[in-house]
Amino acid sequence: MMNKNVLITGINGQDGSYLAEFLLEKDYEVWGTVKRNSVSETQSTRIEHLRSNKLINLEYADLTDMASLIRILNKIKPDEIYNLAAQSHVRISFDQPIYTANVTGIGTLNLLEAIRMVSPTSKIYQASSSEMFGNNIDNDGFQRETTPMTPVSPYGCAKVFSYNISRNYKNSYGMFISNGILFNHESPRRGTNFVTNKIVKAAVRIKLGLQDKLYLGNLDATRDWGHAKDYVEAMWLMLQADTPDDYVCATGKSHSVRELCEYVFSQLDLFYLEHIEINKKHLRPEELRDLKGDASKIKKELGWCPKYTFESMLDEMIEYWKTYYKQKDIIYV
Numbered sequence: 001m002m003n004k005n006v007l008i009t010g011i012n013g014q015d016g017s018y019l020a021e022f023l024l025e026k027d028y029e030v031w032g033t034v035k036r037n038s039v040s041e042t043q044s045t046r047i048e049h050l051r052s053n054k055l056i057n058l059e060y061a062d063l064t065d066m067a068s069l070i071r072i073l074n075k076i077k078p079d080e081i082y083n084l085a086a087q088s089h090v091r092i093s094f095d096q097p098i099y100t101a102n103v104t105g106i107g108t109l110n111l112l113e114a115i116r117m118v119s120p121t122s123k124i125y126q127a128s129s130s131e132m133f134g135n136n137i138d139n140d141g142f143q144r145e146t147t148p149m150t151p152v153s154p155y156g157c158a159k160v161f162s163y164n165i166s167r168n169y170k171n172s173y174g175m176f177i178s179n180g181i182l183f184n185h186e187s188p189r190r191g192t193n194f195v196t197n198k199i200v201k202a203a204v205r206i207k208l209g210l211q212d213k214l215y216l217g218n219l220d221a222t223r224d225w226g227h228a229k230d231y232v233e234a235m236w237l238m239l240q241a242d243t244p245d246d247y248v249c250a251t252g253k254s255h256s257v258r259e260l261c262e263y264v265f266s267q268l269d270l271f272y273l274e275h276i277e278i279n280k281k282h283l284r285p286e287e288l289r290d291l292k293g294d295a296s297k298i299k300k301e302l303g304w305c306p307k308y309t310f311e312s313m314l315d316e317m318i319e320y321w322k323t324y325y326k327q328k329d330i331i332y333v
């Protein structure tokens, strides 16, 4: 029997790399898009360990370059498409709002239009985000599929456009498109300018005497943090359903950035307040204050069951950085 083939845009991102591993284990033929970088080694850092697998293929493409998407779709005609590519950093979206709108918003439309023309029966996953809710919270303290969306960042606005245009293409053209409204998810592969991995990496470096201070922004914002490995399984589950639909993915527990610092530093026998300073440059012009998701729909309908806790996720990240610096011949004290 032929292997199912799949296209992942943004395969070298945090989620793309875990999703590629997950799908290779299921014997999919995996095609992924990478962006050209002048340092070619960094184009595929997170998936370097998968490159020798005969079922993985990389292609140059950019969401802002529709012709590149048409070329790949023509070649592959994928059974499933996971649109994970984005300018995904919320703080940076305030510095580069137009670029963010072009990639994270219009880029999705470029892809959908290309799929409609070339491969309309492909099943599509759109990477939507809890950032779309802005500061709306239901009376019970949770956000869910029905919570209104009033985004508070250029990134959130671009994601709402992608969410809406995906639904519009599903309804207008009968395409199979599901939105995963994913809450924050992390791992050792998380970019180190997102708050979890920034804190864990810095705390390990402080413990090793490689750094004195950690500069952060708002310590009082709360987030619902899960593990990326659990969340890529949810993406796949959405495309195995009989009909397309939109699903929230979250742990249902939220913690403040302060609590995160407290936990990570205490795991290294440090007291966070002795090492943290606030730097205004990490504050956002408008902040999304609190996130806590209700994932009962995906649990009930698709049987999704996350395995990691907040603590086990952070412990894995701490171990990663300890090992990383050990391999660099630094003695851990």
Ligand code: NAP
Pocket: 009, 010, 011, 012, 013, 014, 015, 016, 033, 034, 035, 037, 043, 061, 062, 063, 064, 083, 084, 085, 086, 087, 088, 089, 103, 107, 127, 128, 129, 130, 181, 182, 183, 184, 185, 186, 191
């Ligand atoms: P990530 O690590 O930032 O990965 C994004 C990927 O998109 C990278 O491979 C990046 O390539 C690629 N990319 C950026 N601009 C592109 C363009 N113009 N054309 C083609 N590819 C482009 O993000 P992630 O954490 O894996 O998240 C995956 C998706 O889920 C994103 O859409 C994100 O917005 C969304 N999301 C994430 C979370 C979360 O907590 N992680 C939550 C909700 C939704 P380069 O590295 O070469 O730039």
Ligand code: G4F
Pocket: 088, 089, 090, 091, 128, 129, 130, 131, 182, 183, 184, 185, 193, 194, 195, 196, 198, 215, 216, 217, 218, 219, 221, 222, 223, 257, 282, 283, 284, 287, 288, 291
């Ligand atoms: O780690 P963050 O940058 O993630 P944020 O803004 O919640 O966005 C992430 O999750 C979204 C889902 O809700 C995704 F759609 C998006 O792509 C991305 O993956 O910041 C988390 C919190 C914020 O409240 C921020 O203000 O941490 C606060 N924070 C405090 N100091 C900081 C810092 N964030 C960063 N990045 N750097 C700081 O120094």
